[in-house]
Amino acid sequence: MLLPDHQYLTVDSLSDCLKALRENGERAQVVAGGTDVIFNMRLKLFEPDVALSIRRVAELQQVEELPDGGLRIGAGCRLVDLVEHPLVNERYPAFADAVRAVASAHIRNIATLGGNICLKTRCWYTNNSEQWRQGVKECFKTDGELCHVIKSSSLCHAINNADTPLPLITLGAVLTLQNADQRREVPIAEFYRKDGMDHTVLAPDELVTHVTLPPVADRTVFLKIAARQGMDFSQAAIAARAAGTGADAPQVSLVLGSISMAPIQLDQPARTVEAQGLSDEAIEQAVAQVRAELGELTSLYARASYKSHLAKVLVRRALKALREM
C-alpha cells in the first residue's frame, strides 16, 4: 500500500514547527516517530497535504528533573529512551511498565511518547484497507454519515488503544500544549474527549510539547491484556494508584484503557475501596461496580462481552497487586 501524495516538511526547532502548524492548520499532520501516522495514511484514513516531521527537534527530546522531585518529559522522547531511563524507572515504575508494554521493541525504537498520547482511535471497520472498506458504506472517519461499530450512534465509537496515558492519568500528569502564540497546561485527565473522531482537545495548530509528572510516593501498578505479549494493541489495560500501606488505601485511582473512545476513570469502585480498604470482600464489591461505569461496550481485538470480563479481572488484579506492595 503506497502512501497518499503529500509534502514532507522537516523542521529543526519548535518555533518553526509551530509556525508551520499555524500556516497549514488542518491540512498538516505532525509526524514524530511515524508508526501510527504512516499506518493511518496507508489505510487512507487521513490524507494530509503536509506531513510535518518533528524528529529533529532536539528541544522536545529531553527528560528534565524538576526541583520538586518530578520529571518533565519532552513529547518527542522515543519510547525506548524512556524504557532505558533510570529516573523514569525509579520514580514511575507503573508508567515505565506501560511504555514497555507498547507494541514491539521495533516500534518503541522509533515511536514517541507524544505519539502514543495522541494515538489515533481505531475500530474494526477502519482497521481495513480502503478497497475492503469500499464494499461497505463509509463511516464518520471516511467522510460518511454513520458508525459501523454502533449503527444507531451519532458519534464515532472507535477505541482509544493508547497504554501510556493510563498511568499518566493516575499520576496526575499535566500536558503542555503550545501554538505559535501561547501555551496552555492541560491535565491529561481532561485531554481526551469521548468521541472517536475528534478524540482530544488538541487544536489543529497546537502541539503536545511536554508531559510534566509531579512527585508521587504512592503505590502504582499497570497491567495490560493483549492477544500476545508484545506487538498487539491492548484488549484492555489498567493503571491503578493507591496511597497508604497494606490494605489501608485512603486515596485510590483506577483508569481503564482500550475499552472506549477515551480512557475510563472508575469512580465508584475507587470510592468503595477507599472507604472499606483493600480486603477481598471490598475488592469484590468494587469489581461488581465496574460494569456500570463502562458505558456501551464494543468489539476490537476482543468481543465486547469479553472486554467487560477483562475490565473486572483487571480491576481485581490491580487492587490485589496494590495491596501486596
Added chain:
Amino acid sequence: MAKHMISLTINGDTYDLVVSDTQTLLDVIRGDIGLKGTKRGCTTGACGVCTINDSKGRAILSCMTHVLEWDCESITTIEGLESNGELDAIQRAFIEYGAVQCGSCTPGVIMSAKALLNAHPQPTEEQINEAMSGVLCRCTGHVKVKEAIRNAHRIREASSHAATD
C-alpha cells in the same frame, strides 16, 4: 510531487539519492538501491520482515518511516552482515540450528536478532522474547530461532578462536 537530494549510507556505501516526499526507507532500499534482501510484508508494523538496523544498531521497521528522515544517516541491511565473504555469527547460528524454513521472514528476524545481540551479546530469555516480539515467523514457531540466538555468542567465540589459532 517534489524531489529531494539525500545522502544515505547503507552497509558502509554512501548513496546520493533523489527521493520523493512519499517514499519510505523500504521503498528506497528495495526500489532505488536494489537491495532486495529486506522484504516488504504487512506494511503496517505487525510482521517485522522489513527490519533494518540504524546507526546505533537498533532494530527499525523500514516500511514505517519516511526516507527523508534518513538523510545523512547510516543503516545496515541483511546484505551488510557478512564481511569478506564470511557470514556473521548470527547468520551461521541460524544455519547451524535450522532456524530457517521458507526464508521469507528471515532477513527481518536476523536483523532483529542482530539488534538484540548488539545490545546484549548473551541475552536472557526475557530479553530474547522482548526483542523478537516484533517479528513473525509462521514456519519455525520461533523455537529454533531462539536456540540460534542463545548460541550465537558461542559460534562467534569459536570463530574468533579459530582465527587466532
